[in-house]
Amino acid sequence: MGIDWVPASGFQLRKAGIHFDAVRVDGDDGRRLADLLGRLTGGDPGPVVTEANGRQGVYFLLPAGSTAHRCWPRGVTRFNSATGQVSYVPVPALSGRTWPLAWRFPPADGHRFVHPLLLRSAAAELLSPRE
Template identity: 65%
Template sequence: MLMEAITGGEPGPVVVESNGRRAVYFLVPAGSAAGKAWPAGVGVLNAGSGRVGYVPIPALSGRTWPLAWYFPPTVPGRFVHVLLLLNAASALLG
């Protein structure tokens, strides 16, 4: 994963979905994804005023299929850095 390489193995909390569209959710600080020019193929949840969305979060332990932590949270308040994520998404998706 590019985010893992960019961050030295600790990109922040990332959730993956094992069925359906196999979504990947990068947990970023609230509001930090709004107003960014995300490439086609990236869906931003709760990024604007009046928008409603949700991010499914699995339990830290136990069975939570179809959700799993690709990178579990390590410390309180640690998120994926939104500008690193934007650059990685742009590099991969154009």
């Protein structure tokens, strides 16, 4: 499966805004959000990367240009190429040794990504403080 932005082995940083934008949600909140998206999409929400160390981030890969001009709930970090911003996203290979990164949901192809509105709505519901 030759997706040009996925490395053949290990992992690499990819510049956001070229092939995709991304949002990161750290820790248990990120994992709960990935699980929720998986349930909402029948197990195929688009590419999602998890990080096993550090802040234990969960990276949701979205279409390029889709994150900069949207409001996102607290707890979401955006990675894009908006004016004056350069962001890099860690991307693991599809197999082999990629620790500390892994695919929670691997890409089905190189052009289908997490749906921005679905992700933003799910994140707002999950991450918004309860009254």
